[in-house]
Amino acid sequence: MTKEELAKETIRRLEKVFPNKLELEFSNPFELLVAVVLAAQTTDKKVNEVTKEFFKRFKSPKDIVEADISEIESYIRSINYYRKKAVYLKKIAQILVEKYGGEVPRSIEELTKLPGIGRKSANIILYNAFGIQEGIAVDTHVARVAQRLGLTKEKDPEKIEQDLMRIVPKEEWGKFSNLVILLGRYVCTAQNPKHSKCPLVDICPSVSL
């Protein structure tokens, strides 16, 4: 099986087991942007615990701009790197208000200029808020699964993304990320991967080794 065939078959099988959506809870692009900043080096579950209250207090970038850093911190204190993230959120909110009329920009270039937003986060936002597929979100799960499936030998997330963009059909980029993230989180875990529960056991090069 070629890498292209393996990628397509991976999507086909994962679709049957996982939903094509994030575990992060959000109801508009602004909320997803906030959630994704908080999600860096943090589990989605943890993020959801704080965003529930956060979104009640901060309903728009303007609400964040008008708040003190200390108040923003108070809502996200149980999140990793909360001091930095509070500063990022405030800066992002200021930029959204001043430069984008309070809206979330819709390109990877604009999104990655925002503090706390790298390529992974930008790709997540573009697809899951707007349905735009400019790239493939490569987080720790996508990186690990792609390695194990033999779709890449690179270690740097940007290079892995380049490899995957050549292999996965462009109209499936967003779906591929969403599905593979779930596989990595629950089945193809960093240690003790659950081969017996994996829909890809029979086609995974790392298993037959």
Add this chain to the structure above:
DNA sequence: CTCCCGATAT
């Protein structure tokens, strides 16, 4: 490469 931080698993 270091810093930013805390929860959960072993």
Add this chain to the structure above:
DNA sequence: ATATCAGGAG
């Protein structure tokens, strides 16, 4: 008690 999880900035 120590390891692991989980991105981005400088």
